[in-house]
Amino acid sequence: MKDSPELRAAIRATSAFRDLSEASIALLIDAAERQTFEPGAILMVQGEPSDFAMLILEGEVTVAADSARGAIPISTLQAPSLLGELGSLAHLPRSATGRARTPVTALRFGRAALIEVARATPSLLIDIIGRMGERMRKVNGAISLYTHALAALEQHEFDPALLVELRNPIPDLADFGQTFGRMAEQIILRRQRDDEMASAAVIQRALLPKVPEFAAESGLDIFAEMTPAKDVGGDFYDLVQLADGRIALGVGDVCGKGVPAALFMGITRTLIRIHLRASPDLSGAILKTNAYLVNNNAAQLFATLLYATFDPRSGEVEYCSCGHLPGLIRRANGVIEKLSAGGLPVGMFEQMKANVGLTVMKPGELFFLYTDGVTEAEDAGQNDFGEDRLRVLLAEGDVADAVQCIARVGAAVREFARGVPQFDDITCLALRR
Incomplete structure (x- = not known):
């Protein structure tokens, strides 16, 4: 590189090179390469071998340590400053990345030339050690x-x-x-x-029916459980004592998760309960609920539902599915009967039908309602738990009561998933006559 008084003055302007002899400055100039960098350009990269150092003649350089969570700023160097001299002298990998903050002009010195100059100039090493101590003081403070x-x-x-x-x-x-x-x-x-x-999770759970109390007051063998995928979920279950002596029971699943789904769930469940208590008409309650949701649904959410009424005296079950998975009845002989499903979810269209089906449960038979968090639970191979596996599980062995039924299903789903994170709410409701 061409020597000049201006270049020598620029080299001596940095404290590390202030006491260099004329011969040492000549050696550096002879070994140096002038380089320019645009803002954002990288001068040296963390982890690479330290086979050169740089003297920043003009501009500013930011020094940052790369981490798994992004770049962590360490310092900003302004001309005249040395960059990478410690790693070059100690022959260590780069401890940080230098990036041009402004247009930068720099002299690049090879490691061999820097070592030769350092051996001839003890003050250079003293200066570097002093600046290293200052860095350590800052690090200790941080x-x-x-x-x-x-x-x-x-x-x-x-x-x-x-x-x-x-x-x-x-x-x-x-x-x-x-x-x-x-x-x-x-x-x-x-x-x-x-x-x-x-x-919010505490409030949501408080709004759900208290199943043990409901079972004790009604004298029914009934149980329900919801396990949200997040703190709050869009699934729900419901139990309502009707004025004519029947009970209403249901499960629902709001599209989506988190707080919006939980709020929509709360509104949907509350509306159905209000309408059922005003008049024990299953289809009417669902249609009135749908009408309100369609006209007050800025978030454009919807919910699938399966509601039923059960008469403890006759065992008669009326059921209505709105885009939901079919309910299952375990008959006395162990056969699993799938109740016909149909209809549209609530909250989508103002004009909808609520088709009601009818069946009768005999003593010892069990009615099982659930959401797709059960059947769509995945194992490590991304296989679904599936409806077939659920029906086989319900058919196997004797079912002592509703609590045992839901416990068996929950245990089977967890065993199937084997630690795979739950991605959807899981809700089950069982009624045994």
């Missing part, structure tokens, strides 16, 4: 700050004043503090959301 902040986050004792400190750290920790401050804010927001979702 570790101290983060350790305190992380401990506070872990113990749910995060003082908002600490966020102020993180947003406005001392200059030495500015880049560290900004990164951790953003992370802390996200953790706090996520924790608030988790707390709100946990409260």
Whole structure:
């Protein structure tokens, strides 16, 4: 590279090269290569061999450590500054990535030339050691700050004043503090959301019928259970004592998950209960509910339903399916009868039919209602649990009561999935005459 007084002055402008002899400067210039970089261009990459160093003559360079969660800013270097000299002298892999923040002009020195100059100039090594110590001081300060902040986050004792400190750290920790401050804010927001979702889950469960109490008051062998895939779900079950001595029972599944589905679920279930208590007419209650949902459905959600009425005196069952999976009856001889399904989900079209079917349960027979979280549960090979497996399970052995029936189904689904995460709500309701 061509020597010049201006270039020598630029090299001496950095503290590390201030005391270089004329011969050492000449050696560096002879080995140097002038390079230019546009904003965003990479000067050196973390993890690569440190076989050169750079003297930034013009512009700014950001130094960041790459991690699994993205780049973590370490520092911003302004000309004149050395970059990569420590790794080059120690022959270590790059500890960070340097990227041009502005247009950059730099001199690139090979490792061999830098080592030869360092051997001839002890002050160069002293300067590098001093700057390394300063970096360690900053890192120790950041570790101290983060350790305190992380401990506070872990113990749910995060003082908002600490966020102020993180947003406005001392200059030495500015880049560290900004990164951790953003992370802390996200953790706090996520924790608030988790707390709100946990409260919503408690409220949703409180709105569902208290099955043991209902069974005790009605004298029926009945049980229901819902396991949401998230904190709150779009599935529901229902039990209603009707004025004519019958009971209404049902399950439903709202399209979607989370809070919107849970709200739609609550509205749907509440409307059906209101209409059934006003008049024990199964099809009428469903049609009135659908009319309201269609006209008040900004989110364009819908729900599949299977509702039935049961007369404990005669065993007569009226049932109505709105786009839902068919109910199953385990007859006294162990045969599983699938009740015909049909109809459209509620909340989709104002004009719909609610076709009601009729059957009779004899003593010892069991009525089983469920949502597709049961049959669509997957194993590690992405195979569905399926309706056939469910029917075989219900047909096998004696069913002592409704509680045992649902416990067997739940255990079978968990065994089938073998740890595969649940992706849909699972709801079951069983009634044994």
